[in-house]
Amino acid sequence: MARTASDCLFCKIVAGEVPAEIVRSTERTIAIRDINPQAPTHVLMIPRDHYPDAGAVGRADAGLMDEMAREAHEVAVAEGVADTGYRLVFNTGAGAGQTVFHVHGHVLGGRGLEWPPG
Template sequence: MSTYDPDCLFCKIAAGEAPADIVRQGERVVAFRDINPQAPTHVLLVPRDHYPDAAGAARAGTGLLDEIAREAHAIAESEGIAETGYRLVFNTGSGAGQTVFHLHGHLLGGRGLEWPPG
């Protein structure tokens, strides 16, 4: 079952109703460059279906998080950061820094990423 929130910016981007610098798109996932990049490569991966966060998608049990991870790796390869390393981050909840409540993974790479983050 497909879900769409007409008030959600990421739903609009995934549907092609709002502009974005699209990097890759498939049947269930759209990837685009972050407008406020935190690394030389900073791509957001969003599902076309609306889930408020990673926990909601995991509960649905559709394999969507697996698909996002596969797509992230494919993008890392095409961006030339797969060999040097990259980070895939899902912020879940405002306390973790989530500001758009539509599941999205941040693919970050192209520079050293310190640990711990934040």
């Protein structure tokens, strides 16, 4: 898997070529505020390396999804939604609503989140 993709928005954010509000950063991940928030807390958890979707990460990099989930929880703690509840969503494929084809998890919280979603 390519470490970056030249036409990928999130690769450009990771490289510092496109501005974003970074709320958390590690060696392998960054967390940024969503520019179109769907909840009071809406942060995107993004790996620094390029993978098109969650399935690709699972096949190629054992442990990265675990790290993303841990970091998402740390974001939820920092945002004050860990105790009341938050949702971690990975849209995989256009039919599921994925619009940027660089895997990313949405950390959503701060309001009631209905079930089923969508």
